[in-house]
Amino acid sequence: MIQKLLVSLQKKQFSRRAKSGIDIWVAVLKWFAFGYLALIFLILGIGINKIVLKEFDGQSIVDVVSRFFIFYLSSELIMRYFFQKMPVAMLKHYLVLSIKKKEIVSFFVKRTFLTPFNFVQLFFYIPLLVNLLRFDYNIVGSIFWVVSLYLLSFIMHLLVVLIENNKTVFIAFVIGIIGFGAITYYEIFDFTSYIQHIFSATYYYPFLVVLFVGIFYLLYRLVLRFYLSSLYIDVLDIKKDIDRNVSDISWVEKFGKHSLFIKNDVKLILRNKRAKSVILMSIVFVFYAFIFDFGFRSASNSYGFQVFLGYFVTGGFMMLFGQYVPSWDSSHYSLILTQKVSFHEYLESKWVMISFATLISILLCSVYLIKGLDFYLLIVSMGIYNIGISSFLVLYTGIYTRFPIDLTSAKNIMGDKKAFNARSFVMVIPQLLIPVVIFYCADWVLGYYGALGCLALCGVLGIVFRKYTIRYLADLNKKEKYNMIIDFKKK
Structure with a gap:
């Protein structure tokens, strides 16, 4: 009985939950x-x-x-x-x-x-x-x-x-x-x-x-x-931590006008098990390439996979944290909108944090020098590309993969059906394909090292013109802010 x-009750819950066209796909x-x-x-x-x-x-x-x-x-x-x-x-x-x-x-x-x-x-x-x-x-x-x-x-x-x-x-x-x-x-x-x-x-x-x-x-x-x-x-x-005290994070003040937002994000990561998993999994991503025998070869058909690995080993934090912006703030997003908060500064602080984490990943990836200088140069090029291009694509993805994140839950962010689902995966596909296409086109014209230079150049240009990109993302956030409030209230 x-x-x-x-x-x-389960059948009713399934039949009554909101479904969008993208959910069907x-x-x-x-x-x-x-x-x-x-x-x-x-x-x-x-x-x-x-x-x-x-x-x-x-x-x-x-x-x-x-x-x-x-x-x-x-x-x-x-x-x-x-x-x-x-x-x-x-x-x-x-x-x-x-x-x-x-x-x-x-x-x-x-x-x-x-x-x-x-x-x-x-x-x-x-x-x-x-x-x-x-x-x-x-x-x-x-x-x-x-x-x-x-x-x-x-x-x-x-x-x-x-x-x-x-x-x-x-x-x-x-x-x-x-x-x-x-x-x-x-x-x-x-x-x-x-x-x-x-x-x-x-x-x-x-x-x-x-x-x-x-x-x-x-x-x-x-x-x-x-x-x-x-x-x-x-x-x-x-599932709160017994010790909620946060270590000294005064070093965050060095980020200037972005320090307030970055300090809040650092506290979020240190205080919540769900956010802590981002750091742990980012470290795992750094050593992702060791799962494969990717002995570097000159065959052109292996280059795409090398670029793919470079994206992952330097972009772990970018993917795990960046694509859930602003969902990390879903519990108090309405409060943020009532305060004197600039969307431009908000997004730029997220970008600074992602860039800082990517630089750390590039340094940690120096262990791949044992596989040869060529592969490490590819990692560095992809790291620069991730900072200048992929980071903004990830922040763009976050606007449309919004969902409420319960920071009080101890559930793994990757294990949550809403957090890591096919929808976010679909939007990641172009992020993976674009650098591969750029590499192959440049390699065909300029050769291998020229292709690496093109990837790095794209990243540098993205950094130089970041204000225009962030301004566009800020306008998009303003346009979608009321839809975000509605989505963040969904269970």
Whole structure:
């Protein structure tokens, strides 16, 4: 009875929420992305035997998949951490109803399993199982092995729920998996040859699937207990730091007329867990290129990817902070409008802060000198381009990807469906494509170093003429300010 009531309330909430034309396109794009991922999984599942025969000298499918499964599992956990939606925001609406807390928690935890992240893998596992049975692998072992791999996806689902608010654990995990990957790739030590036995164990010993079931059940109970103990408004919604004192930030006064706005932003970042995640993830972005083996090559078909990496390693803070301006101030945006605040100074202070963070990223990226001077010069050129061009495009994006940010929530900014969604992704696409097009056109005429010079020159010109750009953005903010107030009041 209670379950039916909760389902009914969820349906009403879905049908009554405001939808715009772009939201429909966002949904279409999102499902297209999952469809594309499903197609890739399907192709891999169908062709797994041919891939193993060609690339691994006919080794066992079970051994090959088990050997590299740790990397897939890690990438799945990272994707879930950024995009998987947790039920925290929905839970608090039901606390005032005459429903037992256990039933509320149980319903919403089960509801989180209804996500494409938990079903898209079947497009790989089902054809994989068919291939195993077709090529005379042990029937019982094959079934239990595939089931255990699928269970690991549900285990990842629950792990993300538990580590969502513990960014230190997540960052340590990412750094660790990158380190293990590098050690394996450069043949320093092949740890996959040992880990593969963990994943393949259920094929040779099917009864061990009980361990996977046990781990899943244990994590499920932990998640239930976690939400049950947190099912209070002051815990779910506020999540304030115990120590709210901010370190000395008198150094901000050196920014002159922009110091007031920058000081407020620095306090915002230091005081709120949600904003703190921007700094942590910006540091992760600096080392983004180490995820790939991007050994610098002269082949022209690799240049676009190099520019793409340069954009990300220097623009982490720009993307994570800049595209949510003015949404960061959504809770008091109406108050700002009643004060003597210049939109020009407001936006220019945001640009100064983004530029300062980009310069720090360029300095941190000096570690890429180990990959060669050419790649680091590309990073510097893209850093200058980001300061002069991309930063303004990001601020422009923020005007139209506005939504209320609850700074009292401990939810990860990247994990919020509203904060990092397909809408913002669509508007990021031209930001990524423009520098690539500029680079290729300039490279065709002037060569590689000339292309780097063009990227840097575009950035310098953007800095020189920034007053005109900021004036345009300020006028746009004035035009949209009433629409922003309406959007910031939406739940």
